[in-house]
Amino acid sequence: MTTRTNSLQEARLPLEFQESHETLSILGFWLFLASDVVLFSSLFAVYAVYQGRVAAGPTPLQLFSLGPVLTETILLLTSSFTCGLAIFMMRRGRTRPLVAWLVVTLLLGLGFVGMEVHEFVTDVAVWGTWHQSAFLSAFFTLVGTHGLHVSFGILWVAALVVQLLRYGLTPTTARKVYTFSLYWHFLDIIWVFIFTAVYLSGKIT
Amino acid sequence: MTQVQRPPAISAPTGRGDEVEIAILAPRFEEHAFPWRQIFGYAASLILTMAALLLVVHHVLPPVGLIVAILALATIQASLQLGLFMHLRESLGSTWHVVTLALAIVVALGIVIFSIWIMSFKSGVS
Amino acid sequence: MAQLIAKLFPSTVLRPMEIGADASILLAVLAVVYILTRYRKWGWLWREWITTVDHKKIGIMYLIAAIVMLFRGGVDALMLRTQLALPNGHFLGPEHYNEIFTTHGTIMVFFMAMPFIFALFNIAIPLMIGARDVAFPKLNAISFWLFAFAALLFNMSFVVGGSPNAGWTAYPPLTELHFNPGVGENYYLIALQITGIGSIATGINFLVTILRMRAKGMSLMKMPLFAWSALVTSSLVIFAFPALTIALALTMLDRLFGSTFFTIAHGGMPMMYVNLFWIWGHPEVYILALPAFGIFSEVVATFSRKRLFGYAAMVGSLVAITLLSYGVWVHHFFTMGAGAAVNAFFGISTMLIAIPTGVKIFNWIFTMWGGRIKTTVAMLWQLAFIPTFVVGGATGVMLAVVPGDYQFHNSYFLIAHFHNVLIGGVVFGLFSGLYYWWPKMFGYMLNERQGKWAFWFFVIGFWVTFFPQYLLGLKGMTRRIYTYPHGMGWTLLNLISTVGAYAMGIGFIILVYSVVYSWRHQERDLTGDPWDGRTLEWSLPSPAPEYNFAVLPEVTERDAWWEMKQAGKTGRIPAKDVHSIHMPRNTPMPFLLGLSFFVAGLGAVFSWWYVAVAGMMGVFIILVSGWFDYHDHHEIPAEEIRRNEAALGRLEG
Numbered sequence: 002m003t004t005r006t007n008s009l010q011e012a013r014l015p016l017e018f019q020e021s022h023e024t025l026s027i028l029g030f031w032l033f034l035a036s037d038v039v040l041f042s043s044l045f046a047v048y049a050v051y052q053g054r055v056a057a058g059p060t061p062l063q064l065f066s067l068g069p070v071l072t073e074t075i076l077l078l079t080s081s082f083t084c085g086l087a088i089f090m091m092r093r094g095r096t097r098p099l100v101a102w103l104v105v106t107l108l109l110g111l112g113f114v115g116m117e118v119h120e121f122v123t124d125v126a127v128w129g130t131w132h133q134s135a136f137l138s139a140f141f142t143l144v145g146t147h148g149l150h151v152s153f154g155i156l157w158v159a160a161l162v163v164q165l166l167r168y169g170l171t172p173t174t175a176r177k178v179y180t181f182s183l184y185w186h187f188l189d190i191i192w193v194f195i196f197t198a199v200y201l202s203g204k205i206t
Numbered sequence: 207m208t209q210v211q212r213p214p215a216i217s218a219p220t221g222r223g224d225e226v227e228i229a230i231l232a233p234r235f236e237e238h239a240f241p242w243r244q245i246f247g248y249a250a251s252l253i254l255t256m257a258a259l260l261l262v263v264h265h266v267l268p269p270v271g272l273i274v275a276i277l278a279l280a281t282i283q284a285s286l287q288l289g290l291f292m293h294l295r296e297s298l299g300s301t302w303h304v305v306t307l308a309l310a311i312v313v314a315l316g317i318v319i320f321s322i323w324i325m326s327f328k329s330g331v332s
Numbered sequence: 333m334a335q336l337i338a339k340l341f342p343s344t345v346l347r348p349m350e351i352g353a354d355a356s357i358l359l360a361v362l363a364v365v366y367i368l369t370r371y372r373k374w375g376w377l378w379r380e381w382i383t384t385v386d387h388k389k390i391g392i393m394y395l396i397a398a399i400v401m402l403f404r405g406g407v408d409a410l411m412l413r414t415q416l417a418l419p420n421g422h423f424l425g426p427e428h429y430n431e432i433f434t435t436h437g438t439i440m441v442f443f444m445a446m447p448f449i450f451a452l453f454n455i456a457i458p459l460m461i462g463a464r465d466v467a468f469p470k471l472n473a474i475s476f477w478l479f480a481f482a483a484l485l486f487n488m489s490f491v492v493g494g495s496p497n498a499g500w501t502a503y504p505p506l507t508e509l510h511f512n513p514g515v516g517e518n519y520y521l522i523a524l525q526i527t528g529i530g531s532i533a534t535g536i537n538f539l540v541t542i543l544r545m546r547a548k549g550m551s552l553m554k555m556p557l558f559a560w561s562a563l564v565t566s567s568l569v570i571f572a573f574p575a576l577t578i579a580l581a582l583t584m585l586d587r588l589f590g591s592t593f594f595t596i597a598h599g600g601m602p603m604m605y606v607n608l609f610w611i612w613g614h615p616e617v618y619i620l621a622l623p624a625f626g627i628f629s630e631v632v633a634t635f636s637r638k639r640l641f642g643y644a645a646m647v648g649s650l651v652a653i654t655l656l657s658y659g660v661w662v663h664h665f666f667t668m669g670a671g672a673a674v675n676a677f678f679g680i681s682t683m684l685i686a687i688p689t690g691v692k693i694f695n696w697i698f699t700m701w702g703g704r705i706k707t708t709v710a711m712l713w714q715l716a717f718i719p720t721f722v723v724g725g726a727t728g729v730m731l732a733v734v735p736g737d738y739q740f741h742n743s744y745f746l747i748a749h750f751h752n753v754l755i756g757g758v759v760f761g762l763f764s765g766l767y768y769w770w771p772k773m774f775g776y777m778l779n780e781r782q783g784k785w786a787f788w789f790f791v792i793g794f795w796v797t798f799f800p801q802y803l804l805g806l807k808g809m810t811r812r813i814y815t816y817p818h819g820m821g822w823t824l825l826n827l828i829s830t831v832g833a834y835a836m837g838i839g840f841i842i843l844v845y846s847v848v849y850s851w852r853h854q855e856r857d858l859t860g861d862p863w864d865g866r867t868l869e870w871s872l873p874s875p876a877p878e879y880n881f882a883v884l885p886e887v888t889e890r891d892a893w894w895e896m897k898q899a900g901k902t903g904r905i906p907a908k909d910v911h912s913i914h915m916p917r918n919t920p921m922p923f924l925l926g927l928s929f930f931v932a933g934l935g936a937v938f939s940w941w942y943v944a945v946a947g948m949m950g951v952f953i954i955l956v957s958g959w960f961d962y963h964d965h966h967e968i969p970a971e972e973i974r975r976n977e978a979a980l981g982r983l984e985g
Contacts, residue, residue, distance in 0.1 A: 022261060023301075028303055031307065071255075082247070085243075184293045193280050201259065201276050
């Protein structure tokens with residue numbers, strides 16, 4: 002199974018690409034993301050079709066308040082940036098800054114999830130549950146699925162920090178951090194589309 | 207400061223993942239001394255987000271135009287994330303994930319656009 | 333307490349037929365437990381099978397599960413046909429009939445055809461492309477156990493709680509809580525969700541395996557066609573299943589958590605479910621059919637003793653079918669009335685698929701042309717496939733004609749069509765693959781004479797069953813009716829159809845008998861190459877050793893093993909070329925993960941949230957502990973491999 006690439010390449014490739022079987026995981030993870038793109042697109046399709054089907058519940062215009070959403074967006078964009086810095090530090094072989102940036106990423110992610118939970122709780126308190134309308138059902142499901150992904154990412158990065166502290170920077174841990182970063186940036190992209198196609202377009206009348 | 211590194215090109219597949227089947231799928235690794243790319247990507251994403259927000263808040267365009275404009279801005283932002291943060295060209299062997307991702311985007315667009323079209327019931331038959 | 337018992341054992345699970353089935357299952361389980369205990373095989377079962385990550389063993393487990401499920405789905409089918417044999421049948425009540433056709437369809441698609449295909453992928457693909465395992469062996473085992481526990485969960489429904497009864501497509505609003513208050517649909521939704529996760533993982537696994545782990549020299553255009561079919565099928569899986577995940581999830585949220593996706597009064601649209609379901613559903617048809625095409629391409633070349641005709645065209649048409657299959661899904665619901673433009677678009681795209689499929693049919697025929705054909709059982713299934721599939725494809729084009737579809741839709745014409753392609757295309761292909769790779773899996777040949785009996789019973793039975801159904805459809809008989817009165821002109825055709833179904837059942841029994849008979853009496857395959865094969869799996873002993881290839885092969889041509897044999901490069905392995913090999917270590921983690929999903933699923937089915945949360949906690953704990961497992965490989969020393977290869981007579985000197 003395990004075959005190492007030749008030493009010529011080993012000297013030049015980033016750590017996470019040095020062991021062939023680790024790079025299989027990177028390709029596999031990309032394929033998972035491709036599959037997740039289709040998952041989210043199905044939810045976007047549902048949302049697009051249900052956007053105007055508000056029954057007796059609130060309309061998007063009534064429901065959304067852009068202020069908190071903008072804060073959530075900035076938190077997530079910043080966490081994507083700090084995650085990029087973590088990879089930058091990893092490429093330079095610097096474990097401590099890597100761990101530090103990952104912790105910052107984690108905290109920003111927590112902030113995002115906290116705000117989103119707050120937003121949902123407020124929405125339900127003011128407007129009632131998703132039982133009200135197909136629009137509310139679609140909104141909570143699409144945005145909630147993204148939120149669940151982010152929450153899983155937080156658990157993942159916490160476990161990564163522990164692994165980095167315990168095992169140091171090896172081809173295996175480097176690969177794990179690299180795939181996490183793909184996941185995190187991917188969630189950022191999904192959020193950009195949620196921000197645009199859900200929140201902003203809900204304010205267009 | 208920028209060094210572009212390429213793994214040695216190997217023409218025949220070796221099963222060890224370092225084959226290059228199709229030239230445009232050849233991988234490429236990049237390393238820099240200062241995180242300019244990340245900073246640029248971050249700044250660009252903030253600017254694009256604010257631009258979309260302002261367009262909508264001030265109703266700069268008619269509704270259809272607005273939707274097209276903010277979706278275009280989102281697409282630019284997504285490609286920046288992919289290119290600058292996600293190191294799209296990095297791979298050992300051919301960058302098959304680029305092909306897969308392209309297909310995924312085609313399928314995703316198909317699902318959204320066709321679903322909207324199908325579910326709009328532009329028919330008196332139903 | 334009484335409430336709980338009423339929930340667990342509603343009247344639908346206490347009918348005599350169900351109790352009889354329960355009793356026979358109980359007896360079978362007791363027999364297995366007795367045998368395992370009597371012969372002290374529990375440890376063997378755990379070490380060799382439950383914790384294995386070896387793709388060959390996982391393939392065999394998939395195969396056994398698929399055949400058990402084929403039995404159950406087949407019994408369901410015979411019950412349906414018995415009920416319909418004569419007018420005003422009393423064998424099944426209407427509710428019972430609904431449950432049986434629902435479980436028949438669901439089991440055949442998700443728990444028979446899918447695992448059967450994954451079985452053959454697992455068994456053949458790594459060997460064919462010269463790899464020592466799949467890319468992610470542990471994930472492969474996880475996929476299997478998710479499937480196995482999902483199958484268990486789904487099949488539990490008729491023992492505890494009641495079967496789903498809204499058809500295998502489970503359209504709302506019939507599946508909404510208001511119209512369908514039992515737990516049956518919950519079983520359907522959650523079991524399919526669990527097995528769906530496993531399927532996506534399998535798709536990723538085989539894509540990476542095929543893209544990255546081929547033998548040296550095996551470029552994409554030198555791959556065996558079965559590997560090509562696995563490649564495109566895997567890509568279909570990863571792009572199609574998410575839509576099903578969402579369709580099922582939305583229904584589940586409606587039923588369990590009060591959302592209103594499909595509640596019309598709250599703005600929901602049941603047709604959105606139908607749309608999502610078929611975004612998955614049509615590619616799914618090709619997820620089942622393309623591997624069968626791959627199998628036929630191997631079988632026809634081997635037993636015609638010729639290279640496959642038009643290799644590049646075969647690959648091109650596989651890819652074309654894959655891409656087209658994403659753009660045709662509306663043809664499953666033309667009658668929804670989405671509008672002339674929508675229906676015209678999807679009608680035309682559907683007809684286009686006939687073109688690459690036709691290319692493939694001609695290429696198989698031209699491969700046989702001028703070949704020295706050996707009519708083994710595997711080849712017979714291929715020969716039966718071609719005319720059967722052509723008829724199925726042609727009636728498919730008839731259904732794609734939108735105005736015609738308004739007549740054919742939901743009639744027995746449709747039933748006949750899709751059984752024509754799914755049995756004539758997929759099941760024939762799987763049986764062909766079963767006979768073809770059986771010696772590679774188990775090291776012995778299946779009895780050809782018995783295999784031919786099974787073949788003739790099954791194929792003739794198939795035509796006797798389904799041809800009358802085309803006529804029934806044209807005479808106006810619709811699907812899912814549990815009985816019909818005298819004087820409709822349907823009686824004789826229904827009776828003939830039922831006779832055919834029993835003939836297929838006899839064919840299946842002969843096949844199973846033949847497997848057991850051959851195990852005891854049939855010759856062993858000592859050469860590893862009983863068919864004079866063309867691809868790399870036949871270069872290995874039967875069954876292949878744990879590490880597959882002691883020395884990884886190098887490929888220069890298509891049909892690599894055939895070329896090696898022509899060039900006389902099939903000698904023994906020099907001892908100095910053998911090195912130690914890293915292999916994945918067995919682990920109970922996949923089994924435990926499946927078990928946790930099962931517990932969580934069961935909790936969700938009955939809305940016992942403590943159980944569900946406990947199950948999900950189990951899932952998380954197992955996942956996280958897996959992240960910290962850095963010792964999942966072990967090394968097989970070179971000396972052990974040399975000893976093993978010497979014992980097989982494959983080592984030089």
